[in-house]
Amino acid sequence: MSLIEARGLAKSFGGDVVLQGVNIAINPSEIVTIVGPNGSGKSTLLRMLAGVLKPDGGEVSHAAGLTIGYVPQKLELEASLPMTVRRFLNVPRRVSEAAAERALERVGVRALKGRSLEGLSGGQMQRVLLARALIVEPD
Template identity: 60%
Template sequence: MSTLISTQGLSVRHGGNTVLSNVQFSIARGEIVTVVGPNGSGKSTLIRALIGLETAATGKVSRASGLSVGYVPQKLHIDASLPLSVRRFLSLPKRVSDAQADEALERTGVPGLGPRPLARLSGGQFQRVLLARALLVNPDILILDEPTQGLDQPGTAAFYKLIEEVRSQTGAAVLMVSHDLHVVMSASDRVICLNGHVCCEGTPKVVAEAPEYRALFGIGTGGAFALYQHHHDHGHDDGSASQTCGHEGHTHV
């Protein structure tokens, strides 16, 4: 499979704070990869670096030539007084035809919402409209930064099912930041644990059994992160999961 985006030794600093350190990352066409980690671990910073919104202090980000990226941000605040319809929103920043807009809304399970004011959508509808907008660029890769934040459990499950359907229909790669552990483990081809650096990565089964993952997530947390209380590093001799989730003196934001 061809690599769409990769990083080599990527480090990002905010002022004097090292947010990401020596991150090696790649994602290939058609993969679903999920990034997990505690708050302040640099997940959103990594996403922003991959799409060119953060500058590398060291290392580099490589993107396939002509790469088309569909991006769904973690938060998008819409002024409730702004008279912006779903249809007009879908034509920002690049105008699309009515047929294209209708097809995107149909594909994401919210047909007929075009005339609706954006500010009057439910949380689930809004996330699906954001996804529809991302699909309008015919993406090679969809990048979603905690796309189900604020949704209830049925809404979250339905949204992830939709993501899998989109991958199946379009062949696009999917890179997600998520806190929904049970979904991560059922829906991802590969999981990356981040805590300022890559702690461990691999298939969901490999990562679920890694001491580093358990140190970050705890056991039986029901999808919530455990407090990070692991103060020593574990190494692996078998190559099943690499690196560690111990703190290395970095300050994370």
């Protein structure tokens, strides 16, 4: 049984077809690499597989009880809403202090816990996003 399976995926933005007729199956313990030129739909495909974006055509199915950790390529945050790294880890749901500490430690940014997100470098922010994805203990 596949963890994720997609059949006939299609997606358009403003009349531009980004993906059409995409089929993919991801099995347990499998490492999958998606490669292609800029603008070829890699991020769109991954967002549809994760359930973040709805396909215009085709279907995506997940194994029962599957937990996905998703790290966006970039994240737009409202600059007037200051938020610490620790508080950000509670979005979209609260996590224990121990879980937050473990995730931040795992990605090497535990010392940033009290820092404001707006003051982080791009690389630090990516590590925080990865920590947030790992907190849910994805499959």
